[in-house]
Amino acid sequence: MGPSGKPAPSGIRPEMLQPQPGSRATALPGKPPPLPPGGGPFGGGDAGRRQVSSGTGFVVAPGRLLTNHHVAAGCTEMRVRTAAGGTELVATVAAQDERRDLALLNIRGEVGPPLTFRGGPEPRRGEGVVTYGFPLAGLLSSGPTLTTGEISALAGLRDNPRQFQISAPVQPGNSGGPLLDMQGHVVGVVVSKLNAQRIAQSTGDIPQNVNFAVKGTEALEFLRRNGVEPRVSASAGPRSAAEVGELAHPSTVFLRCMR
Structure with missing residues (x-):
């Protein structure tokens, strides 16, 4: 039952899922205000193009980056800034999978060492995880942000088997940033969250910390189908969240979608 005593809605609709592409030129409910042209952690304008959104990516092989399909879709150019050195490079889309919401980018130049994917065992409910990326570009810290939490469920919205909650x-x-276990291995790719405003309008209650990531196994299959063989390792000894962040830092990049 809802707070008013009326029956609660029968389910959550797909439009209540909010991808996390970054700050867009048109302000949307639940999104930050528009950025100025070239705005974001690294600033800088681009003649003839403007930044319409931002996201996160990470190195999966030499010259290869992984991010979300919705981060790269519709961009005339992808600009890449490294977290460690701040170098700006241009990336091109090599492959996309809209169903999984993944995109593979090609890039020339040094962007950091590839992150290692977890080879086993499978993540469990309640297992600690770390995210690393560039949220709310232009509003929060100009550097990457680390958050911690747990795997809440082994499926996504409406039992989507390709995602974790x-x-x-x-x-x-x-969006597109790595989800890492407490050994520093990639177990997923951050992709979306529930739109709290729409859920509240429908149910009368505000959801808390209901977010989603594409499973690492799905990312591995996508990469291998596109000729990339990532580093894979079995689970090792635990690290602190700070140590996991230090592993992710040189390999995580800020992405700007230019049009």
Whole structure:
């Protein structure tokens, strides 16, 4: 039952899922205000083009980055800034999978070492995880942000088997960033959160920390189908969240979608 005593809605609709592409030129409910041209952690304008959104990506092989399909879709150019050195490079889309919401980018230049994917065992409910990325570009810290949480469920919205539900807080701009276990291995790719405003309008209650990530196994299959063989390792000894962040830092990049 809802707070008013009326029956609660029968289910959550797909439009209540809010991808996290970053700050867009048109302000939307639940999104930050528009950025100025070239706005974001690294600033800088681009003649003839403007930044319409931002996101996160990470290195999966030399010259290869992984992010979300919705981060790269419709961009005439992808600009990449490294978290460690701040170098700006241009990336091109090599492959996309709209169903999984994943995109593979090609890039020339040094962007950091590839992150290692977890080879086993499978993540469990309640297992600690870390996100690393660039949320709310132009409003929060100009550097990457780390959050912690747990794997809440082994499926996503409406039992989507390709995703995890996670409690680690994510914001617009986190999309495409790595979800790491407490050994520093990639177990997923941050993709979306529930739209709290729409859920509240429908149910009368505000959801808390209901976010989603594409499973690492889905990312591995996508990469291998496109000729990339990522680093994979079995679970090792635990690290602190700070140590996991230090592993992710040189390999995580800020992405700007230019049009």
